[in-house]
Amino acid sequence: MDFLTGRNDEAQPQPGPRPRPREEPGRRAVLTRALGLATVGLGAAVTAGATATAAQASARANxxxxxxxxxxxxxxxxxxxxxxxxxxxxxxxxxxxxxxxxxxxxxxxxxxxxxxxxxxxxxxxxxxxxxxxxxxxxxxxxxxxxxxxxxxxxxxxxxxxxxxxxxxxxxxxxxxxxxxxxxxxxxxxxxxxxxxxxxxxx
Known part of the structure; x- marks a missing residue:
């Protein structure tokens, strides 16, 4: 995806053997991945919040x-x-x-x-x-x-x-x-x- 234009310019598939279909993950793997993504998202939010707070404190420090x-x-x-x-x-x-x-x-x-x-x-x-x-x-x-x-x-x-x-x-x-x-x-x-x-x- 082109983040400036919003167009999807991915390359067309090349000739050759088709990849084997992926096996569907089990319920445990899905839950584990979801929890991992939530933790990463929470960490990013905390980091972003700390950065914003530091920037606000810096702006107030004069x-x-x-x-x-x-x-x-x-x-x-x-x-x-x-x-x-x-x-x-x-x-x-x-x-x-x-x-x-x-x-x-x-x-x-x-x-x-x-x-x-x-x-x-x-x-x-x-x-x-x-x-x-x-x-x-x-x-x-x-x-x-x-x-x-x-x-x-x-x-x-x-x-x-x-x-x-x-x-x-x-x-x-x-x-x-x-x-x-x-x-x-x-x-x-x-x-x-x-x-x-x-x-x-x-």
Whole structure:
């Protein structure tokens, strides 16, 4: 059968001795074969379902609307009606790429987990120490939501941007690609330490 046209183009029988008729299988053989086919079908359905579930999980494992703030140089979530609290005063001002950040996936040698959303300033900060750094809304950051997993120390591509760094003073993530280092809630400019994070964007 041709699966594109639906035509049956099988070759015509060639001259020669006719094959002997097959013997009809017994009832046990028929049942055994039917059960085998059902098991194969069930296995294929389970595999297909697992593949679909994995694909759906992969599609859900990123969150967009993370933006660069032109005032503090930090990364903040712009998915609410307001834009959080900026250490340079008032709310954050967004510009540039719409970052699409991976979350709730396994950490690897080139991807670090424990990055969280702060409910007070809307910034992204590292949640891997006993304290939670310094928040521009006062006191420490407050973690909520996803466990973000940030790629680091990999080549930049057309769909990603490097030079995002951890600030050891406020624990926030900020862009380290300018002559100055923005504004830190702990005072003055951000400090720089650790990995060179490479963030995917839309």
């Amino acid at each position: 969150q967009a609307d993370w933006r660069f703030c032109t005032k503090c140089y930090g990364l903040f979530f712009r998915g609410y009606s307001d834009d959080g609290r900026c250490p340079a005063g008032a709310s954050h001002d967004s510009a540039g790429y719409n970052f699409n950040i991976p979350h709730d996936i396994p950490e690897t040698p080139t991807a670090q987990h424990n990055w969280r959303f702060c409910t007070k300033c809307y910034g992204m900060f590292f949640w891997g120490y006993s304290d939670n750094g310094r928040c521009p809304a006062g006191a420490a950051h407050a973690a909520a939501g996803y466990d973000f997993v940030l790629p680091h120390d990999i080549p930049e591509t057309a769909g990603s941007q490097r030079n995002w760094r951890f600030c050891p003073r406020c624990y926030g993530l900020y862009y380290y690609g300018y002559l100055t280092n923005g504004r830190c809630p702990a005072g003055n400019a951000h400090g720089m330490a650790g990995y060179d994070f490479v963030l995917p964007h839309l």
